[in-house]
Structures are given as structure tokens and as C-alpha cells.
Amino acid sequence: MSRPLHAELATLAANLRFAWYAPARQIFADLDPLAWERGEHDPVKVLEACEGRLDAVAARPGFAARVRDAADDLRAYLADDDTWYRRAGGDPDRVVAYYSAEFALTDCLHTYSGGLGVLAGDHLRSASDLGIPLVAVGLAYGDGYFRQRLDASGWQHAEPAHNDFTTAPVSPVLDEHGRRVTVEVPVGGGRVLVQAWHVAVGRVPLYLLDTDVDGNHPHQRAITGQLYGGDDDLRLRQELVLGVGGARLLEMLGIDVQVHHLNEGHAAFAGLELLRRHLDRGQPLAAAVEQVRDELVFTTHTPVPAGHDEFGWDLAAYHLAPFVETLPVEFRALWDLATGPGDERWSQTVLALSLAGKANGVARLHGEVSRRMWARLWPAQQVEEVPISHVTNGVHPGMWVGPELARLYDARLGPDWRDSDAAATWTRIREVEPTLLWRTHVAARRRLIGEARDRLAAQTRRHGVGPDGRGLDPDALTIGFARRFATYKRATLLAHDLDRLAEILGDDRRPVQVLIAGKAHPRDEPGKHLIQRLVGLSRDARLKGRLVFLEGYDLDLAASLVAGVDVWLNNPLRPLEASGTSGMKAAMNGGLNLSILDGWWDEAVADLAPRASAGFGWAIGDREEGGDEHTRTAADADALYRLLADEVVPAFYDRDQDGVPAGWVAMMQDAIALLSPRFSTHRMVADYVAEAYDLVGRDLEVA
Structure with a gap:
């Protein structure tokens, strides 16, 4: 060569x-x-x-x-200079810094654990496609989240997911003399040296911070050793490196950042570093806080209290002591910024809300939930006036549309569909012949079932027990469920009444099959028990091998699932799903959603269902919240079974003379045409640029 x-x-x-x-x-x-x-x-x-x-x-x-x-x-x-951002009048010299504890970029970089990282990865991809002047900061974990392996009983085991940055598609950050660039971060027990790795994500540079540096003590080198590993002490150290180290690295590299965007509270210490800079210029604390508020944007992602990092006084005081020594204020002043009325623990979310001039949830309903959740920080205001807005999440079209449908989109929507949130682009799917769209989707489903069979056969060879995938039918109605196995997501709702489930799945005339995947946190014992129960159910003879659990959930498996399933199932306990994005990916591939009215789906049904000619999915239950959880679960399970038996299955198997389910395909067209432009990260990032970053107006579609 x-x-x-x-x-x-x-x-x-x-x-x-x-x-x-x-x-x-x-x-x-x-x-x-x-x-x-x-x-x-x-x-x-x-x-x-x-x-x-x-x-x-x-x-x-x-x-x-x-x-x-x-x-x-x-x-x-x-x-290319002819980007959406330039056409919208954006100034290329006004730079946004985007901080996140995780980024899902490609399977060979284990720098993510779940939905937060997937969203962050799509944010960078769309920022690149739209030409946004954005840089990103994360952590270079020696070991990523984990590789999932199940034993013969279905119990989840966590295997190391090692990152070797010397052989990955990344490069060290060097100065003009070819030496590693390092910054110092003050942490309890001594200052930590931090180096960085550069990752080119299209046009967007991502800097991954690494403490595995000569000159650091072993416990300091281990700070970036594992994603979400260790205890509160390690978590606080990691977050100091991410926030303070990230802001200092960008300054050392000469990157003039106008807007710092915190993707969750993990990076809230970046706000303290900005505060330090203003205090160093002689500003009093109140004035310095107001200056930071002009520079900081904060996105909160969870309505679940356990999802917000908190630290006790002693731990926070110890690790922030070296930082406070450089400030003209006492630790108590910082504590007051990070605690609400009556709080006894330092909250990264409260700190971010105190210092950010703009804060948002990730769906309209989540914005409402967040305002209720944090209203105590603004006791003089009505809940609806609490300054937390929303920017609904999205997904990146080029990343998540499967290859079969992508070829069809290229031919019939035009090549610009990957870069567009314009409704007119996606509406062209209505001009595609139903037979062609259906056959394209069937090809994606058959590819998925082939991959599922291969994975299940390998699992069976290793365990000596099935199912081995032979119960799966490439032409059967295929339902997908894949996500983090937190208990509020109710992964076993479908199995609430096994007799009713067996009746639906066991019909040989109209077969239905369910593909399930996902990981539980290594310390989440209830989540691991849910996985084990589903693996056990997959071996129940009544289900005929038509409910399976696919181990090793990763980006590749996720992409195959959302491209190939007919129905995407989502059944959390409302309102605990902040947004969810997997159903958006399925919809972009013509999949129909079957979901609780929570997160993004609540918004989609309320705003877009009236515009659908055939419909684009089904809502499970109603918008009621609270009450007895067992009663709600029973009611939601009953609604789910009725929808499947009375509406979903009949619609799928209602075929014309050519074997095409014309009504179903019309729903696929509605899903693609209505949901794809609305729930794209191109739309999401453009909204951030206009509404949170204040870089451009929002009167120009992404096209």
C-alpha cells in the first residue's frame, strides 16, 4: 500500500x-x-x-x-464554513465549554455508563454537524463502567472495561515543545497533577482529564481510575478534577470560553473555579456570583433524589481546604452556596443552581418536576416561577438510524436528512410507498433477530442453559426494552401477570417476542435481581423462548435494537423518567412507542398526536401521579396487557393482499415525520444555542 x-x-x-x-x-x-x-x-x-x-x-x-x-x-x-451556526449569524469566536462526567462516543472508548453519556455524545455530534464553536471536557477513566456478563443463574457480574488511551483513537495534549500539558487541581491531601487526552469528535475537540501522571501519589493517580467507582471521597475528588481541572485546562490552552455548560451536577466545581477568578480580580462575593451567573448554564437530568451528588461537611471541607486557601472568603461562604434551607449536606445540584444564570430540565414535564423539587431554594417565589426551564432531549439522526433505513432516506428524503430538523425534510417519508418502507424495516428486524440469535447461542454455550434464540421469529411482532435497570423503570412490569403475558407471547398464529437488555449498577442489588428474574422468565416453557435477555448491552446492541424492533416499550413510574431517549431513536427508525406518559413521550403525545393521521404509538395509563405504588403498578400492567391484546397485536397482523400491514406502516410514517424533527439533537442543540447560550436567535430551522 x-x-x-x-x-x-x-x-x-x-x-x-x-x-x-x-x-x-x-x-x-x-x-x-x-x-x-x-x-x-x-x-x-x-x-x-x-x-x-x-x-x-x-x-x-x-x-x-x-x-x-x-x-x-x-x-x-x-x-466547511457554510454551517447552520454561521447561517444563523453566530460568532465563531464565542466558545461554549460543555462538561460531562461521561460521553458515549464509540464502543471502543469506555467513557460512559448510560443515558447521560449517550445524550452527551449526541450533543457533541450535533454541535459538530451544526458548526457550534464548542469544546468538551470529561474524564479519562482507566476502567470504564463495566462489561456485563451473566452466570447460569442470570446473576449479573461486572468485568473490567479497560481503556488504553495509548492505543485508542485519541492523542495526548502537548505544548509547543512536545511536552504533556498539565494543570494543578487543589484536593485534600495535596495538589493533583492533571494531564489530558484530545479526542476529535468531528469538529468538536473533547479533552479527557487524566490523573495517572508521574509525580502524583498512587491514590491521586487512581482518581480517574474508574467511572463511577469508589465511595463519596473518590467521587468528590473526581468532580474537583472535572470541574476545576477542566476550567483550568481550557484557560491554559488559551481557549476563551464565554459559556460554561454543566451537563449534570458532577461538574459543578467549574462554577467555583470561575468564582475564584472573579474574586481574584477583587470583586466582593455577591458581585462575583453574579458574574459567574452570566457565564454558567446548568442542565439537571434526574427527578430521583439519589441521582444528585451530596457530601458531608467534613469531607467537603477537607477536600476544598486547599482551594479555599486561595480565596478571600471562608469555607462557610461556599457551603452556603451549596446548601438549601435546613440542608446538612453539600449538594452539587444546589451549587450549580446557585451559580448558573440559566438552568433547565430535559423535558417539559421534567422541568415542572424540577421546579417542584427545588422550589425550596426560592421560598419567596411561586413554584411556577422557579427559574428552571426545560430543553427537551433529542437523538442524533446519523448515529441512530439503521443502515437499511438510512439508504432509503438517502434515496427518498435527500442526503440532508442527517443534518436537518426541518419538518419538510422528514415529511417526505409520507411519499414513500408503504411496501418499500415495510420491506426496509423487515430487513432491519431480520438483521436484529440474527444478531440476537448469535448472542443467545453464545450465552447458551457458555451457561449450558437457554434460551438459545431458536424461539425467535424474524417475522414476528418484536418488542424492545433496553435501559439502565433502576427499579423505578419497572423492567418486570410486563411479567406482572404471567398468565396474561403467556397468552400474548404464546399465540402461534400471531406470535409476539420481547428482546430485553440493560445493566444494573454493580452496587444495585435490587436492579440485579430484576435482571435475574427476567433471565429466569426467559426459560419458562409457557413463553416459548419468545422473551429473551441479551447480555452485554452497549452502543452497538442499542443501535441494532432501535433499528429493528417494531415496538419500543417504556414503563417507568411517572414522573421519575426525566426524558428518556431510546424511544426517540426507535421512532426515527419507524418504531412505534408503547409508553407511560412520562418524560419526552408525555410531550410527544400532548403536542403531536393531534397532528398524526394514523397515530405513532400508544400511551399506557394516564397522567396520575402518587398514590400506592403497588396499585399503580397493577393498573399500568393491566393497561399494558389490554393495549397489546386489543390494539398493538391486531394492528401488526392486519395485512393487505401483499402482506403489508397498511395501517401499521401509516403509523410508522407518522412516527418518522412528526417525531424525528422534534426529537433530534440538532433541534436540541439549536435550542441551547439560542435559549441557554444566547449566541443566536432561533428563527432558522436546522436544514
Whole structure:
């Protein structure tokens, strides 16, 4: 292989745009399919595996042209000035810094645990596509969340998910002399040196902070050792590195940030670092706080109290002591910023709300819940006046639309669908022949069932017990349920009455099958028991192998599920689902949602259902909240079974003379046309840019 072509491959491998640009992904998958799968879709590992064989691979007909075309496309993408942001009148010199404890970018980087990281990854992808001048900051975990393995009893075990940043598609951050850039972060017990790794996410630079640095004590080097590992002490250290270290790194790199956006409270210490800068200029505390409020945006993601990080006085005072020593104020002043009336623990969410000029939830209902939840911080105001708004989450089209449907969209919606939240673009799906749309979806479902069978067969070989996937039918009504196994998400609601479930799943004339995936936190014993129960149910003869649990939930499996299922099931206890995004991904692929009226779905049904000609899914239950949880669960389960038996299954199996469920396909068209533009991260990021960052007006569609 010529050196230039090798260099072109290295260029493609160095930018994570390959994760949402199919031609680049396919190049590496074709280079060495086994290395691509074993390396968790890491193009750097593929190139290493192919070393010495690249000349032979390059000789394949058309391969060199594909590589050069993809590299040319990447260069054109990075150089393009005609972005949505520029057309909207945005100033490229006004930079936004986006802080998050996790980012889901590609399976080969274990820097995420769940929905928060997936949302953060999509935020960066859309910011890149729209040309937003945004930089991002996260942590370089030596070990990511974990790899999930189930034993023969269905009990979840956590295996290490190691990150080797020396061989991943990342690069060290160096100064002009080729030396590692480091910053110091004051932490209890001594200052910590922090270095960084640069990750190119399209146009967006992401800096992952790393304390595994020569000169740090072993306990300091371990601060970034594991994602969400350890106790409160380690969590506080990590969050100081993320917030204070992130703000200091960007300053050292000469990046002039106008807006600092905290994605959850983990990064709230960035607000303290901004406060320090203003206090250093001689401003009194009250004035300095007001200055920070002009610079800080905060997004809260959870209505569940346990999801908000809190620390006791002694721990917070100990770790903040070296930081406070640099300030003209006492620790008590900072404590007051991080506690509400009567609070006895430091709250990162309260700190962020105290210092952020703009705060938001992640769906309209979640905004309402958040205002109620934090109203005590504004005792003189009515709940509806509490200054927490909402920006509803979305998903990235290019990342989550499956390959079968993406080809159809290219041909019939036009190539701009990946970069558009314009309703007119997505409405073109109504012009697609029902037979063509249906056959395209069936192909995606059949691919999913093939992958599920392979995974289940491997599980069965390892455990010696099934199901092995032979009970799955590539043409049966397929329901998907995949998410974090927190108890409020009620993963076993479908199994509330096994006799009714068996009646629905066991019908050989109109078969129904359920694919389930997800992880429980390693310390969440109730969540692990839910998984074990579902694995046990999958072996119940009454269900005929039509309910299965797929272990090892990751981005790749998630993408296959949302592209291939017919129905996406979501049944949390309202109003505990802040937003949810998996159902948005399914809808973008023509999947129909069957969901509790919570999070984004409550908003979709209220605002868009009146515009649907056929409907785009079903609402389980009503909008009631509170009351006895067991009573609500029984009522919701009953509603779920009735919807499945009386509406969902009949609609799916009502076929015309060509074998096409015309009514179902009309609902698929409604789902794609109405939900895709509204629940895209292009729309979401454009809303942040206009409403939270104040960088442009919001009178221009993303198109």
C-alpha cells in the first residue's frame, strides 16, 4: 500500500466522525471484520491488525477510491464554513465549554455508563454537524463502567472495561515543545497533577482529564481510575478534577470560553473555579456570583433524589481546604452556596443552581418536576416561577438510524436528512410507498433477530442453559426494552401477570417476542435481581423462548435494537423518567412507542398526536401521579396487557393482499415525520444555542 493511502486511513481513524459516517465505518469493518469486532469497533486496532497486509487489502477493486473519498469527505466536512451556526449569524469566536462526567462516543472508548453519556455524545455530534464553536471536557477513566456478563443463574457480574488511551483513537495534549500539558487541581491531601487526552469528535475537540501522571501519589493517580467507582471521597475528588481541572485546562490552552455548560451536577466545581477568578480580580462575593451567573448554564437530568451528588461537611471541607486557601472568603461562604434551607449536606445540584444564570430540565414535564423539587431554594417565589426551564432531549439522526433505513432516506428524503430538523425534510417519508418502507424495516428486524440469535447461542454455550434464540421469529411482532435497570423503570412490569403475558407471547398464529437488555449498577442489588428474574422468565416453557435477555448491552446492541424492533416499550413510574431517549431513536427508525406518559413521550403525545393521521404509538395509563405504588403498578400492567391484546397485536397482523400491514406502516410514517424533527439533537442543540447560550436567535430551522 502506498504511504499516502495508509496516511488517509490513519486520518479517518483519528476522528470519531467514523462513528456516525457509515462509509468510514464500513472501510474499517471491511479491512478486517474480526479485528473490527474484537476491537470493539476501534479503527486504530484494525490498522494494527492489518499491518503488513495493507497492500493486499488495498488491491481489492475500488478500495483505494473508497478510502480517498471518505478522507476527502472528512476534510471537506471539517473545512466547511457554510454551517447552520454561521447561517444563523453566530460568532465563531464565542466558545461554549460543555462538561460531562461521561460521553458515549464509540464502543471502543469506555467513557460512559448510560443515558447521560449517550445524550452527551449526541450533543457533541450535533454541535459538530451544526458548526457550534464548542469544546468538551470529561474524564479519562482507566476502567470504564463495566462489561456485563451473566452466570447460569442470570446473576449479573461486572468485568473490567479497560481503556488504553495509548492505543485508542485519541492523542495526548502537548505544548509547543512536545511536552504533556498539565494543570494543578487543589484536593485534600495535596495538589493533583492533571494531564489530558484530545479526542476529535468531528469538529468538536473533547479533552479527557487524566490523573495517572508521574509525580502524583498512587491514590491521586487512581482518581480517574474508574467511572463511577469508589465511595463519596473518590467521587468528590473526581468532580474537583472535572470541574476545576477542566476550567483550568481550557484557560491554559488559551481557549476563551464565554459559556460554561454543566451537563449534570458532577461538574459543578467549574462554577467555583470561575468564582475564584472573579474574586481574584477583587470583586466582593455577591458581585462575583453574579458574574459567574452570566457565564454558567446548568442542565439537571434526574427527578430521583439519589441521582444528585451530596457530601458531608467534613469531607467537603477537607477536600476544598486547599482551594479555599486561595480565596478571600471562608469555607462557610461556599457551603452556603451549596446548601438549601435546613440542608446538612453539600449538594452539587444546589451549587450549580446557585451559580448558573440559566438552568433547565430535559423535558417539559421534567422541568415542572424540577421546579417542584427545588422550589425550596426560592421560598419567596411561586413554584411556577422557579427559574428552571426545560430543553427537551433529542437523538442524533446519523448515529441512530439503521443502515437499511438510512439508504432509503438517502434515496427518498435527500442526503440532508442527517443534518436537518426541518419538518419538510422528514415529511417526505409520507411519499414513500408503504411496501418499500415495510420491506426496509423487515430487513432491519431480520438483521436484529440474527444478531440476537448469535448472542443467545453464545450465552447458551457458555451457561449450558437457554434460551438459545431458536424461539425467535424474524417475522414476528418484536418488542424492545433496553435501559439502565433502576427499579423505578419497572423492567418486570410486563411479567406482572404471567398468565396474561403467556397468552400474548404464546399465540402461534400471531406470535409476539420481547428482546430485553440493560445493566444494573454493580452496587444495585435490587436492579440485579430484576435482571435475574427476567433471565429466569426467559426459560419458562409457557413463553416459548419468545422473551429473551441479551447480555452485554452497549452502543452497538442499542443501535441494532432501535433499528429493528417494531415496538419500543417504556414503563417507568411517572414522573421519575426525566426524558428518556431510546424511544426517540426507535421512532426515527419507524418504531412505534408503547409508553407511560412520562418524560419526552408525555410531550410527544400532548403536542403531536393531534397532528398524526394514523397515530405513532400508544400511551399506557394516564397522567396520575402518587398514590400506592403497588396499585399503580397493577393498573399500568393491566393497561399494558389490554393495549397489546386489543390494539398493538391486531394492528401488526392486519395485512393487505401483499402482506403489508397498511395501517401499521401509516403509523410508522407518522412516527418518522412528526417525531424525528422534534426529537433530534440538532433541534436540541439549536435550542441551547439560542435559549441557554444566547449566541443566536432561533428563527432558522436546522436544514
